[in-house]
Amino acid sequence: MFGIEKLMDMVTSLSLRVAQLESRVKDLEFHEALNVKPVEEPKPDPALERINKLFAEGLDNLLSYEGRKQGEDANADE
Numbered sequence: 001m002f003g004i005e006k007l008m009d010m011v012t013s014l015s016l017r018v019a020q021l022e023s024r025v026k027d028l029e030f031h032e033a034l035n036v037k038p039v040e041e042p043k044p045d046p047a048l049e050r051i052n053k054l055f056a057e058g059l060d061n062l063l064s065y066e067g068r069k070q071g072e073d074a075n076a077d078e
Contacts, residue, residue, distance in 0.1 A: 031038040 028038060
């Protein structure tokens with residue numbers, strides 16, 4: 001991945017995390033206003049998160065494939 005693409009992925013990831021946190025805050029504020037205890041969210045499964053991460057990395061690799069064999073030089077046509 002190029003530097004700018006990696007940076008864009010990191011920004012997108014952080015934006016998603018901020019949106020999740022904002023949603024959680026709104027949910028807590030809502031339950032506090034109603035004086036109701038919020039429902040506990042299940043703890044994330046580390047094994048499932050690892051599987052999802054590996055799948056996403058593999059998908060990124062597939063999508064970035066340009067049809068060249070491994071070991072071919074990027075400037076082979078020169």
